[in-house]
Amino acid sequence: MTDESPSRLELLHFARRVVIQQAKAALAQLDRWIAEEQRREAERRRGEEMRPPAPEWLIERGLDKKNLVAVHAGGCWKVTKSGRCVGLSRAQALDALRQHVPACSQCRPDTALGFLE
Incomplete structure (x- = not known):
């Protein structure tokens, strides 16, 4: 009967792949949040620029x-x-x-x- 469980080195490589996958997903989420906030900020600036001046x-x-x-x-x-x-x-x-x-x-x-x- 042979021991077919992964070696410690294989487990470490697997853990590294999981961390990389999670980091990429987290970075993608942060990039979406940044893009959304940039869109909101640009929209707010456009709104301010288009707002008519306050009456005197x-x-x-x-x-x-x-x-x-x-x-x-x-x-x-x-x-x-x-x-x-x-x-x-x-x-x-x-x-x-x-x-x-x-x-x-x-x-x-x-x-x-x-x-x-």
Whole structure:
């Protein structure tokens, strides 16, 4: 009866092949993750580049959309993300102030626009 079990050297070579196979699979997975993250980053950059510039002036509307609440400077911290603000041109902001739409007491768009009643 002969001993047909693999030798220690054969087992070590087998273990080496398994480690190489697992390392290749792990590297392939890492490469997929890197490629996916690069794609996301490129998409985010494209989105930022394509985003229109923030409006310089805003008008805040009330809940009924007809009631004009206030004129704001574009970067006013008081403006909420409620979707009730619409971007304005400089001329439109001045016109709204002329029509007695109140200026925001925090960002003072009337002062920035040089509007004097």
